[in-house]
Amino acid sequence: MIHALHNAVTHNSVPKAGTVLGMLMGKHPEFRPQAKEMSAILNEVLIEVEALSPEERAEKLFELAPEMLSEKKEKKEKIRGLRALKNVDEKGVVMRFAPNPSGPLHLGHARAAYLNDYYIRQYGGRYVLRIEDTDPRRVEPENYELLLDDIKWLGINITETVYQSDRFDIYYEYGRKLIEIGGAYICTCDSEVFRDLKNSKKTCPCRDQSVEENLQLWEKMLNGDFPEGTVTVRVKTEIDHPDPAMRDFSIFRVVDHPHPKIDAKVYPMMNLSVVIDDHLLGITHVIRGKDHIANTRRQRYIYDYFGWNPPEYHHYGRMSIGDVVLSTTAIKEGIKSGAYTGWDDIHLGTLKAIARRGILPEAVRNSMIDIGVGQTDIKFSWENLFAENKAIVDPVSNRYFFVENPVKCRVAGAPDMTAKALLNPNDESKGARELVFKQELFVSESDLKGCSMVRFKDLFNAEVSYDGSEYSLKYAGGLLEDARKNKAPIIQWLPAKDNLRCTLLSPEGNCEGLCERGVLLEENNVVQFERVGFARIDSVKGENVTAYFAHH
Numbered sequence: 001m002i003h004a005l006h007n008a009v010t011h012n013s014v015p016k017a018g019t020v021l022g023m024l025m026g027k028h029p030e031f032r033p034q035a036k037e038m039s040a041i042l043n044e045v046l047i048e049v050e051a052l053s054p055e056e057r058a059e060k061l062f063e064l065a066p067e068m069l070s071e072k073k074e075k076k077e078k079i080r081g082l083r084a085l086k087n088v089d090e091k092g093v094v095m096r097f098a099p100n101p102s103g104p105l106h107l108g109h110a111r112a113a114y115l116n117d118y119y120i121r122q123y124g125g126r127y128v129l130r131i132e133d134t135d136p137r138r139v140e141p142e143n144y145e146l147l148l149d150d151i152k153w154l155g156i157n158i159t160e161t162v163y164q165s166d167r168f169d170i171y172y173e174y175g176r177k178l179i180e181i182g183g184a185y186i187c188t189c190d191s192e193v194f195r196d197l198k199n200s201k202k203t204c205p206c207r208d209q210s211v212e213e214n215l216q217l218w219e220k221m222l223n224g225d226f227p228e229g230t231v232t233v234r235v236k237t238e239i240d241h242p243d244p245a246m247r248d249f250s251i252f253r254v255v256d257h258p259h260p261k262i263d264a265k266v267y268p269m270m271n272l273s274v275v276i277d278d279h280l281l282g283i284t285h286v287i288r289g290k291d292h293i294a295n296t297r298r299q300r301y302i303y304d305y306f307g308w309n310p311p312e313y314h315h316y317g318r319m320s321i322g323d324v325v326l327s328t329t330a331i332k333e334g335i336k337s338g339a340y341t342g343w344d345d346i347h348l349g350t351l352k353a354i355a356r357r358g359i360l361p362e363a364v365r366n367s368m369i370d371i372g373v374g375q376t377d378i379k380f381s382w383e384n385l386f387a388e389n390k391a392i393v394d395p396v397s398n399r400y401f402f403v404e405n406p407v408k409c410r411v412a413g414a415p416d417m418t419a420k421a422l423l424n425p426n427d428e429s430k431g432a433r434e435l436v437f438k439q440e441l442f443v444s445e446s447d448l449k450g451c452s453m454v455r456f457k458d459l460f461n462a463e464v465s466y467d468g469s470e471y472s473l474k475y476a477g478g479l480l481e482d483a484r485k486n487k488a489p490i491i492q493w494l495p496a497k498d499n500l501r502c503t504l505l506s507p508e509g510n511c512e513g514l515c516e517r518g519v520l521l522e523e524n525n526v527v528q529f530e531r532v533g534f535a536r537i538d539s540v541k542g543e544n545v546t547a548y549f550a551h552h
């Protein structure tokens with residue numbers, strides 16, 4: 001086990017039995033006579049190792065033989081991946097991402113989207129985007145566009161897109177088949193009456209209708225002869241099932257509300273449409289939240305009636321996301337009342353809001369893969385997301401000075417000079433920006449508070465004095481060592497002329513200041529305002545910049 005794990009961790013893939021066996025025999029020639037038995041044991045061990053995610057492998061190895069991991073410690077920290085899927089053949093996997101177009105996507109959707117995407121990348125195959133627009137009350141025409149936009153931003157490997165609203169004839173066809181084979185019936189009971197019967201494990205009279213009677217009622221239903229709420233199609237399950245939610249659940253209903261794409265009266269419920277689509281689209285593996293476990297059980301009845309094999313399911317735990325608003329209803333109301341500026345208001349957990357704050361899709365992907373497919377409920381960590389984003393933007397983003405609540409100060413005795421500051425200290429080839437000092441500069445008063453000396457970054461040192469109402473600055477030479485000796489803080493500053501006004505917005509509040517002129521060319525980019533943090537330049541209009549704070 002240890003050798004198999006070590007090999008898997010080192011090469012980030014499960015080794016072949018022969019490789020491990022060869023290594024073992026080399027190290028322990030005394031085992032050679034038992035090669036056959038060992039090979040059988042090894043095959044089992046490798047199946048076990050295969051089922052673990054790269055992280056779990058490293059953890060297990062750490063448990064069993066920490067000394068083998070210590071040499072690879074750095075590598076261990078970089079391993080990222082999900083546990084293997086079972087039942088994957090040479091054609092790869094067929095998976096789907098199936099959002100409802102009730103609003104734009106948020107972080108919760110991103111988890112489903114990226115986990116499925118991970119496996120498509122891993123095994124190859126098809127990735128179906130299935131837009132589940134079967135509830136006309138929750139579909140607004142503009143939502144389709146919003147959703148497709150978000151999918152594009154996520155950068156997932158979608159190979160085909162289907163709309164459930166294009167597939168109603170298919171659902172009707174299979175609904176009819178289910179009735180014909182005695183797997184479903186039309187129920188015209190009052191919903192309360194049905195609920196009481198069901199809760200006391202009793203069938204309703206409609207369950208005993210003949211197939212012919214059911215088919216007649218089905219035609220009437222499709223004809224629009226039943227008003228909303230007076231009829232439903234139910235699957236015959238077990239009326240004495242210990243879980244009342246499994247008992248004769250509903251698969252079609254009448255909805256009297258216009259749908260933006262189709263003219264229909266009878267709408268499939270998700271348990272019907274999802275089974276028919278998963279089967280007909282050849283879905284092999286389904287990764288979805290734990291909140292669908294009951295649906296998976298319900299759907300099993302439909303698979304059984306049709307004699308189909310269900311896909312392999314994985315249900316991941318709940319993920320609570322603090323500090324942002326996620327509910328579509330709350331967002332819609334907030335936008336209407338003016339509390340939020342739109343779907344991309346930075347107080348929201350929508351992908352649009354996150355993008356606006358300068359978080360890149362790759363950072364969201366990495367966070368979601370790290371969270372993984374485990375069943376344990378977890379709290380989403382903004383800190384981790386920010387750390388992932390920083391790892392991506394830090395090496396590439398340009399640096400600029402930002403001065404909050406600036407005041408203009410003269411520096412007595414200072415020579416005129418031009419400071420050169422690297423655009424990115426990790427990459428000198430990007431060059432430097434030039435900041436001109438002529439007698440005066442802008443600085444944030446709060447940076448001078450309590451200091452006897454400061455160093456203006458990339459410029460010079462200055463002595464600071466305060467007379468109770470104003471600060472005065474006196475040139476104190478250019479040497480960095482002097483600043484260090486005097487424990488002078490290094491602070492950002494700006495030339496007296498040619499800066500841009502900059503409003504920096506964050507969910508916690510806004511701040512006003514000035515920034516370097518170079519930011520003119522950074523619209524839509526993430527930059528680092530030195531000592532403030534990373535920010536996305538949202539717009540540059542004339543001399544005015546609007547930026548969104550991302551993270552430190």
Ligand code: GLU
Binds near residue numbers: 098099100132274
């Ligand atoms: N449309 C469903 C949802 O967004 C997903 C259905 C499924 O995963 O089967 O919750």
